[in-house]
Amino acid sequence: MNQTSISAVRVSAWRVLGGNAGRRLLLVALLLAAWAFAARGVPAYILPGPARVADALGRLVSSDTFWRDLGVTFWRVIAGFSLAAVAGTALGLLFGSRRKLGEFFEPVLAVTNTISSAIWAIFAIIWFGISNATTIFVVFMTALPLILTNVWQGARSVRADLVELARSFRMSPLRILRTIYLPSILPDFFSGARLAFGFGWRVSLVAETIGASNGVGYRLRQAADLVQTDQVFAWTITLVGLMVLIEFCVLKPLETHLFRWRRAAAD
Amino acid sequence: MTDLSDIQHVRRISPDRQPASAAISLRKVSKRFARRDDTPLQVLEGIDLDIPHGQVVAILGASGCGKSTLLNLIAGLAHPDEGNILVEGASTAAYTDWRAVGYLFQDDRLLPWRTARDNVCFGLEATRLPRAERQARALAALETVGLAGFASAYPHELSGGMRSRVALARSLVNAPRILLLDEPFSKLDPGTRAQMHAELLEIQASRGMTVVFVTHDVEEAVVLADQVVILRPRPGRIREIAPVTLARPRAPSQPEVAELIRQLRVRV
Numbered sequence: 001m002n003q004t005s006i007s008a009v010r011v012s013a014w015r016v017l018g019g020n021a022g023r024r025l026l027l028v029a030l031l032l033a034a035w036a037f038a039a040r041g042v043p044a045y046i047l048p049g050p051a052r053v054a055d056a057l058g059r060l061v062s063s064d065t066f067w068r069d070l071g072v073t074f075w076r077v078i079a080g081f082s083l084a085a086v087a088g089t090a091l092g093l094l095f096g097s098r099r100k101l102g103e104f105f106e107p108v109l110a111v112t113n114t115i116s117s118a119i120w121a122i123f124a125i126i127w128f129g130i131s132n133a134t135t136i137f138v139v140f141m142t143a144l145p146l147i148l149t150n151v152w153q154g155a156r157s158v159r160a161d162l163v164e165l166a167r168s169f170r171m172s173p174l175r176i177l178r179t180i181y182l183p184s185i186l187p188d189f190f191s192g193a194r195l196a197f198g199f200g201w202r203v204s205l206v207a208e209t210i211g212a213s214n215g216v217g218y219r220l221r222q223a224a225d226l227v228q229t230d231q232v233f234a235w236t237i238t239l240v241g242l243m244v245l246i247e248f249c250v251l252k253p254l255e256t257h258l259f260r261w262r263r264a265a266a267d
Numbered sequence: 268m269t270d271l272s273d274i275q276h277v278r279r280i281s282p283d284r285q286p287a288s289a290a291i292s293l294r295k296v297s298k299r300f301a302r303r304d305d306t307p308l309q310v311l312e313g314i315d316l317d318i319p320h321g322q323v324v325a326i327l328g329a330s331g332c333g334k335s336t337l338l339n340l341i342a343g344l345a346h347p348d349e350g351n352i353l354v355e356g357a358s359t360a361a362y363t364d365w366r367a368v369g370y371l372f373q374d375d376r377l378l379p380w381r382t383a384r385d386n387v388c389f390g391l392e393a394t395r396l397p398r399a400e401r402q403a404r405a406l407a408a409l410e411t412v413g414l415a416g417f418a419s420a421y422p423h424e425l426s427g428g429m430r431s432r433v434a435l436a437r438s439l440v441n442a443p444r445i446l447l448l449d450e451p452f453s454k455l456d457p458g459t460r461a462q463m464h465a466e467l468l469e470i471q472a473s474r475g476m477t478v479v480f481v482t483h484d485v486e487e488a489v490v491l492a493d494q495v496v497i498l499r500p501r502p503g504r505i506r507e508i509a510p511v512t513l514a515r516p517r518a519p520s521q522p523e524v525a526e527l528i529r530q531l532r533v534r535v
Binding site: 161166168170 | 374390
């Protein structure tokens with residue numbers, strides 16, 4: 001076979017896989033096979049195989065507490081995230097539009113960024129004990145700087161000529177905020193919020209392992225304490241699935257809808 | 268083209284307004300800006316000018332002679348350090364009917380996240396009109412500038428000339444009695460620009476609007492204006508006011524127009 005026909009075979013082999021979806025499925029199958037191979041002859045409490053984890057996942061989903069734990073964690077993340085979104089947007093707009101004020105407070109943000117989420121979790125335990133507030137606080141402290149930084153940057157780059165246009169129509173400051181500032185910062189807010197939600201979700205588990213008596217993080221620690229490694233795997237798969245679902249069923253369509261005015265501009 | 272005569276009608280008969288002698292009057296107007304080193308920069312000095320109702324007036328001068336500042340003062344977006352500016356008989360500090368004063372900026376300043384119709388609507392958002400009424404008026408204004416078919420297009424989908432038309436529709440949507448233009452259409456190619464000039468004059472004539480525009484282009488001033496106010500720079504003062512009585516439509520190819528352009532060019 002000469003060079004051309006070899007590459008022709010390669011191309012058609014990729015095509016048989018049916019584009020993107022086919023290739024993704026192949027990747028998953030390969031990973032599963034590698035996992036099954038690695039789990040052979042290893043005790044299940046160290047590395048359970050795919051079949052055992054699937055079984056554990058089935059039992060987990062049908063257990064009484066599954067949806068309650070998932071729901072309570074989700075609620076804590078949403079609460080902390082929403083508070084951070086409101087506070088971060090308000091502060092970001094304030095610091096971005098009042099340059100001097102922003103420059104004054106900038107070091108606080110830089111210092112806050114260096115504090116680990118684990119440290120916030122420790123403080124939360126001290127201040128709030130075993131309660132919802134502990135997880136909400138940790139999510140809030142993790143999400144706030146991310147949203148604040150993005151909105152701040154966006155507010156700084158709001159076009160002065162559009163603000164002047166609004167002033168020529170005698171719009172009130174509140175209306176200028178709504179018609180010029182908010183739409184201008186929306187792309188920055190969105191990328192900050194997406195990052196913040198992802199981080200918030202992950203740190204909520206850490207917070208729950210030490211500061212809650214229910215929720216996904218609490219169950220994970222329980223499973224670890226009882227050396228139920230298959231349970232830990234089952235929860236992990238659930239969370240990964242949930243994040244993928246949120247990304248493709250909520251965030252992607254929302255992004256496409258919100259920024260439809262930019263689509264053709266990029267072409 | 269549809270005109271907005273019904274909207275105009277409502278505007279015209281507002282009963283509490285006294286007819287003033289001039290649409291805009293400037294008396295001994297001076298404006299200073301603070302420079303970086305805090306020494307004052309005299310931008311305008313002792314400007315006396317009366318702009319009658321329904322006239323088209325060009326403010327002509329080289330860049331840096333304060334003509335845009337003059338327009339901002341008339342629009343009430345900035346305030347003079349000395350002197351008085353009357354809009355329809357009221358000083359700009361006391362004037363309240365700013366919706367009757369349209370402002371068209373040098374660049375189109377369309378909001379990229381809004382469709383053409385919603386951009387025109389922007390001009391009505393400080394009003395108390397119901398949403399449906401605002402949208403209907405925005406569509407009518409788009410029709411006036413020949414863009415009825417592009418109401419749902421986003422700015423990046425429109426050509427430069429179309430974007431200028433949307434901006435023009437936005438400044439006309441409140442049916443202003445006075446229209447202020449800062450270097451109108453200066454970023455368009457000559458053909459599109461001439462077309463915009465013709466459309467602007469048509470709209471102006473049909474509504475009897477007072478139009479004040481700022482330009483550094485002698486040709487544009489002569490083609491459009493009833494009066495050309497020539498500013499001289501540093502500080503900005505009126506050098507002379509030249510009336511233009513030539514019949515419309517005017518084109519630079521007409522000998523009388525070309526002659527006047529040549530004469531004024533020497534004096535700027």
